[in-house]
Amino acid sequence: MSQKYTVPRGTKDILPSEIPFWHYIESSSRSLFGLYNYQEIRTPIFEHTELFERGIGDATDIVEKEMYTFTDKGNRRLTLRPEGTAPLVRAYVQNSIYAKSKVAKLYYCGPMFRYERPQSGRYRQFHQIGVECLGNALPIADAEVIAMGVHLFDELGLSGLSVTINSVGCAVCRPVIEERLKQFIGMNLENLCEDCNRRFDSRPLRILDCKNVTCKTYMTGLPDIRNSLCHECTDHFNYVVGYIDNLGIRFQINPQLVRGLDYYTRTTFEIVSDQLGAQNALCGGGRYDGLVSQLGGPATPAVGFAFGIERAVMILQELSDYHQKVNPLIYMAPVGFDQVAKCFLLVDRIRRAGYRVELEAGKTDLKSHLKQADKLDARLVLIYGETEAEQGNILVRRMTDRTQESVDFDAVLEFLLAEFGPGHG
Ligand SMILES: [Zn+2]
Numbered sequence: 001m002s003q004k005y006t007v008p009r010g011t012k013d014i015l016p017s018e019i020p021f022w023h024y025i026e027s028s029s030r031s032l033f034g035l036y037n038y039q040e041i042r043t044p045i046f047e048h049t050e051l052f053e054r055g056i057g058d059a060t061d062i063v064e065k066e067m068y069t070f071t072d073k074g075n076r077r078l079t080l081r082p083e084g085t086a087p088l089v090r091a092y093v094q095n096s097i098y099a100k101s102k103v104a105k106l107y108y109c110g111p112m113f114r115y116e117r118p119q120s121g122r123y124r125q126f127h128q129i130g131v132e133c134l135g136n137a138l139p140i141a142d143a144e145v146i147a148m149g150v151h152l153f154d155e156l157g158l159s160g161l162s163v164t165i166n167s168v169g170c171a172v173c174r175p176v177i178e179e180r181l182k183q184f185i186g187m188n189l190e191n192l193c194e195d196c197n198r199r200f201d202s203r204p205l206r207i208l209d210c211k212n213v214t215c216k217t218y219m220t221g222l223p224d225i226r227n228s229l230c231h232e233c234t235d236h237f238n239y240v241v242g243y244i245d246n247l248g249i250r251f252q253i254n255p256q257l258v259r260g261l262d263y264y265t266r267t268t269f270e271i272v273s274d275q276l277g278a279q280n281a282l283c284g285g286g287r288y289d290g291l292v293s294q295l296g297g298p299a300t301p302a303v304g305f306a307f308g309i310e311r312a313v314m315i316l317q318e319l320s321d322y323h324q325k326v327n328p329l330i331y332m333a334p335v336g337f338d339q340v341a342k343c344f345l346l347v348d349r350i351r352r353a354g355y356r357v358e359l360e361a362g363k364t365d366l367k368s369h370l371k372q373a374d375k376l377d378a379r380l381v382l383i384y385g386e387t388e389a390e391q392g393n394i395l396v397r398r399m400t401d402r403t404q405e406s407v408d409f410d411a412v413l414e415f416l417l418a419e420f421g422p423g424h425g
């Protein structure tokens, strides 16, 4: 027997059975972002390594441990993108998008790569959808981005949504926050992990984000970093919280929420659902007012979020009411070869109206048609045999409760409209 090949560790095939969920999430995101006047941007899968070292921060887990970096035949140091914000900002600067309008609202969707320990729902090639609003420093921009995230997960059918929110300060008050943290953490430094010790001097905020269980135990009683925020940051935070509260969005403040990237300033947030475990965020994001200038562009405030599609798919697969949102399958069953042409005509009409139909012309007896319809998980079977042809009817069978009724051949579309609502096509 010849060699069998498998996917590399930490990657997976997305099989046809899972694809409807992917399409559902992607198309819901696209149309919802459109309502907020966002536009898509597509950047290369790989970039110069320095972009991520500089953009994400060299004291982060991503840059220190997780990047897929290689040298190409021209001796360039390149990295498969581990996240979408730095490439988007690179494109924003390189193409002078800032010169075209004061505010740019952009989203991206695609694969990202991180060398992480594979576990349930976490892959080395994973997919993210993210939005970035560039050029707006006002707290309403943070609030709109948060509201858009909540709106999206609402639309996808998740309930019990709320926002966890924090502020990590700005260039003015960050040093004060870091000093306070160092005072607190310094007492226990020898008990913390190697990473935390290394990051203590240059990036003390990173320690709040350490995944080490022992390190986490030393974070209880941590001073609320919001007490060290400057006046402007406090105002900004209060406005953001006020705006989302006004929309009726539930939120809780978590002073330890710093997120694993160096570029955040002021707002950091996560969206959670009480349908999932407590610490399981659906998506995360924040403000990053320094990143654009750090990557060579003009000083530009920005705020955004991203979420993983794999996790969203896993969640939707567990939710039963999701299935009501998919375009249901209709199965066309010609009984006898003579009826195929007329059935072909009918399915053409139905598909043009936006419904999903399978025409099975290889079978001619009702029993094997119904067996096949069951196998395909069809919701409705349209039966057309000699009797129906004579009477100008179609026999419609609902697979959920096995009820049947006769419908005029020319009134099938009206019937589908009443049964399923307008077609999706
Ligand atoms: Zn500040």
Ligand SMILES: [Zn+2]
Binding pocket: 192, 193, 194, 195, 196, 210, 211, 212, 215
């Ligand atoms: Zn640690």
